[in-house]
Structures are given as structure tokens and as C-alpha cells.
Amino acid sequence: MPMTETADAPAPAAAATLSAIELIGVVKTYQSRGEAVHAVKGIDLTIAQGEFFSLLGPSGCGKTTTMRVIAGFEEPTAGEVCLQGKNVTGVPANKRDVNMVFQSYALFPHMSVFENVAFGLRRKGVEKAEVTRRTAEMLEIVDLAGREKRRPKQLSGGQQQRVALARALVNRPRALLLDEPLGALDLKLRQAMQVELKRIQREVGITFVYVTHDQGEALAMSDRIAVMNDGVIEQLGSPREIYEHPASKFVAGFIGTSNLLTGTVAESGADTAVIRYGADERITVPVRGVFAEGAELELTVRPEKIDLRLEAPGNGACQITGTVTEVVYLGTSTNYNVRTSAGADVVVFTQNASSADDIAVRGDSVWLSWEPEHSYAIGTEAAP
């Protein structure tokens, strides 16, 4: 993680490996009705050339503000924005080599599709024939050839979305910023556009910075994800890292479904702890640091990592008992809600690989087990 950038020393790194976007200690504070709102509380971020990078978080986490700072619509209260290694803090948006796809597209309603897409090139003073050629080429890429003369209003939501994309991409920006671009589309179209966006990004090879609150979208599309909460980055990593090893309770809860179990520490070793849970069950969990015996500890485990059986699974390091409270058949998988011996509700996903009946029915007593490395202790503020 690039959390330890040296602040002001000019990077002597080779020009070829210049990062597309670099944020150094970016802070953004607003004044709203006499009160200071800390939208972004200090962000350090390096986004590589050609990367598909997502800023993921709930509304109000600062992800959109961060993007607007990169675009140049907002000036950071403190910190620096660098594009291609060049400090652009204070440079207005129309002089920055990044383009944005707006949440509601913000297409110019009085212009045709062609004029919308050609807008940026014309403002940059690109030669007329070149404008026509590049606009046509870009409309081809987004599959809108033949619709040049339409007005945005005459297009479907998905088509408007692609016009917005073409309007930004035609300028060949250093980076493309996308602000929840699929938010207004229905599920089917959204999924199709996710694949489409990935294809287009590969084709044009431009850095994409993607702002979304949809964790599924971020996981599906990104090379790396920064999970933001309350103006700071909670975790930065590949989708797999973030899903498999959430760095905080917030990340565990925000990405996917997580089961939260609370117990007390029975033994604490160098990198694992044994937790006493419910009816005197023992759970082994990897930890960082040593915990005092008897301290309360929370752990999470993903629903699909849990093995559900009617009889004891043998000598597992992590196994607890419970009662099935609900069985939901979903076609490819079945969800079980299980009330554990300690009274917590746990969700278990099982793949329906065979056409056999469900493993358990409502009211069955079951055993839940998982591998220790699939669980994660949350209360990591270990005793010093």
C-alpha cells in the first residue's frame, strides 16, 4: 500500500513508470451553514497507468469528492494532485487532461450525439476532418454508429450512457473518471455495461477511476479497490485481497456478506488465538498480536466458506453447533440461516452442485465448520 509516500522529494523514478494519478495528503473541508464538513480527511493514493481503479464506499464517504478533486472541480484544502507526475493542484478542470463520465451523464440536451462527442475535440481546436474521423471512430467503439444525429433524449438510458463514455474517451485523456456511471441503469443492462466497460478499457488502454457504492460492481471490474469510509481509505488492495482479508470490521461488513461471531479469548499464541464461544465451543482464528485471556474478540467468516453438516465434522479447529432457522433455495445455491449456540445468526451459502435434496431442513441441529484461515479476527487492538 502506498501509504508511506515521501512527501515533497521529487521522484527520480524512470519516466516510463510514472503513475497516472497521485494524491498526496489530500484534505477537503467544506463550509456548510457555518459548520466545517470534513469530506476527505487525508488521502494518499497512487494509481498506475492503465489501471482500473475503484473508489468504493457508502454515500458520504468522500469518494465523489476525491474524484472531483482529481477532475479539478474542487481544489483540495490541503495536499497535492499529480497527473503523470506533474503537480496540477490549482489547475482548472478545462486545462486538465482527465475527463469525466457524470452520474446522470450530463449530456448536452440541445446537441446531437455527434456534437456531444465532438465537443471536447472542438474546444481543443482539433482540425475539422480529424474531429469527424475520431468522433465516428469512437461512436463505432461504443456501438452507436448510425445514431449521430439523434438528440440525447431520443436515446435509451444505456445508449446515453455510452454517449457519455464516448464524449469523454474521444479526447484520449490521461485518465477517465467515472462517477457511478451505471447507477441509473436496470440490473440486466448494468451487468452488460460492466463487461462492456472492461472491454472498452482494455481496447483504449486508459486509466479508469471508477466511483461506486456497489461492491459487486467494484469487485467485478477493478484491478484495485480503495474502500473508503468517513473521508479516509479503510483498505486498498485487489478485489480478492479485500474480499478475503478485510482489514477492518467496516470493510468486512461493506464487502459481501459477513458473519460476525463474538467470543472470549481462551488462549493467545503468536499468530493464532483460540476463542471460547457459546456452549463452550472452541474456535481457532488467525490474529496479529497477543490478546489477554478473557478479552472479548469478534471474528468474521464468509457465508460460502462455512461447511454445514448434520453430524460432527471430525476434529476441526473451527466448529460450532446451531439450529437451522430458515432455508432459502436460490437455484445455483441454497442459503441457510443458522442460530448458533451463542444466539448469533449466521448465514451459510452452499452450492447446489448436485440435484440432491437440501442438506438440512428448518429446525435441524447442524454443525458449522470452516478453515481457520478463512476467518478473521476484528478486535485487533491487541493488548500491548
Place this chain on the structure above:
Amino acid sequence: MSRRAAALTPYWLIMPGGLWLAIFFVVPMVMMLSLSLQQGDVVNGFQLTWHWQTYVDGVTTYHSQIVRSLQYGLASTLLQIVIGYPVAYWIAMHGGDRKTAYLFLLLLPFFVSFVLRTLSWQFFLSDDGILLGTLKSLGLVEQDYHVLATGGAVIGGLTYNFLPFMILPIYVALERVDPRLLEAAHDLYAGRVQTFLRVVLPLSLPGVFAGVLMTFVPAASDYVNATVLGGTNNTMIGNVIQNQYLVTQDYPMASALSFTLMGALLVGIFLYARALGTEDVLEVAAR
């Protein structure tokens, strides 16, 4: 409610307005049209003789007033755009939380009667009044300099009196421009001037269009400003019509001139709408 009754609801709703228009607009129009084709005088009464010659006489006698009315109306409308657009723009784009307060301030003088406001301009601009008297005693303007009884004074009065009807529709159009469109233009390398010319101005044209309709028609047919602020060389067709009705009591001539003015305005508006491409303008307005 039965389906049949429900289907009739729109007609019930439009009835008060429809009746109002029928009684107070259509009937007088027909009466006036008939009057314009009658001959006679107030004492002996008027007879419908289909005397179209009145129209020809009206235009030949008063064509200079008709042309002047259109000129004054046009000049004041253009001045209103020049003055009103920046005001509307400022309130819509930079008014912040106080937009309503600014609009109220703008409208405040117009709570006073139209005639009274015009009279106070006459008072203010009179040859030895507050403004000119002071300037003359300071020796800043010539002793025989005057503002009243000039075409400029009439155009100025018209501009002042109808300005809110220009500002409000432009304001509404600008208010509705999505600020993200400005950001998008900015993002696509347009500076402030280009953003205004390419995005804001075209999107506000429906407002300008509506403003012109709402100010040009009453300005061109106005007679109060010409009466109060103008001189004998600045009479507009409105003055002539008023005079024909109330002083000369030549009702057919007054009616014929009214219809001539209406026709001229309709043709003017129609050409204007064609030139500006209303379909396009309305399409944007309907967004």
C-alpha cells in the same frame, strides 16, 4: 364516479376558463371586427356596411405611428434583453439561497401602479426636475437639454416598465440549466466564455423567446409611456387608437387600427418564431 363522468372531468375543468374567454375575449373581438366595418357616428348610430376602406385609410393616415410603434417596441425589447439577461443570469447562477429575495426586490417597484411609476419618471426627468435641474445648475448639461418628449424617453419608459417580464422567463430558463452541464463543458476543455456561448446561452433561448413575446407585444401597443414621457413627435399607434375611441369617437377607425396593429404583431411574431426555429426551442424547453 362512473367512467363516463370521469371522461367528462377535463371539460368541466376547462369550462370556467373557456366561458371567460368566450364572453370577454371572443365576443368583444367579433364585435370590434364588425364595428371596424361599420359607418356612421355616435349621435346617429353605426351601420354595418362592410366598409373595408377604413383599413386603407387608417394605414395611409397613421402608417408613421404604426411603424414607430414597432420600432419603439423592438428597441425596448432589445434593450430589455441587454439589461435583463445579465440580471437573470446573475440571480440564477450566483443568487445562492437568496434567489427569491432578489426576485422579490426586482418586482417590488412593480407593486406600484403602472401609470404612477411612469408619472414618477416624468417627474424625475422633467426639464428642470431633480436630475436635469441639478445637472443644469452645476453647468454639466446645456440649459435647453431635455429628455422628456423624445423617442429615447418613450423607449426608456417601455424598457423599464416591461423589464420584469423579460427577466422572469429568462431566469426560469437559466434556473433549469443543470449545473452538471456546466461542469461537463468545463471538463471538456471549454473555458467560461465557451461554456456560456455553447451551453448556457442556447439552453436559455426558450426563456428569451418567451420574454420577447411577453414584452414586445404590450410594448408595441402601449400608449401610456408615449403620453406621459413622449412629445407630439413620439405618438404611437396606441395613442391614436385611444384618441379615436375616446376623443374623436370614430369607433370604426379605432377598431380598424386595432386590428391592423394586431395583424402586424401576429405577422411579426410568426416571422420571429420561424426565424428562431420554435420547434427546436420548445423541444429544449420541454426537456
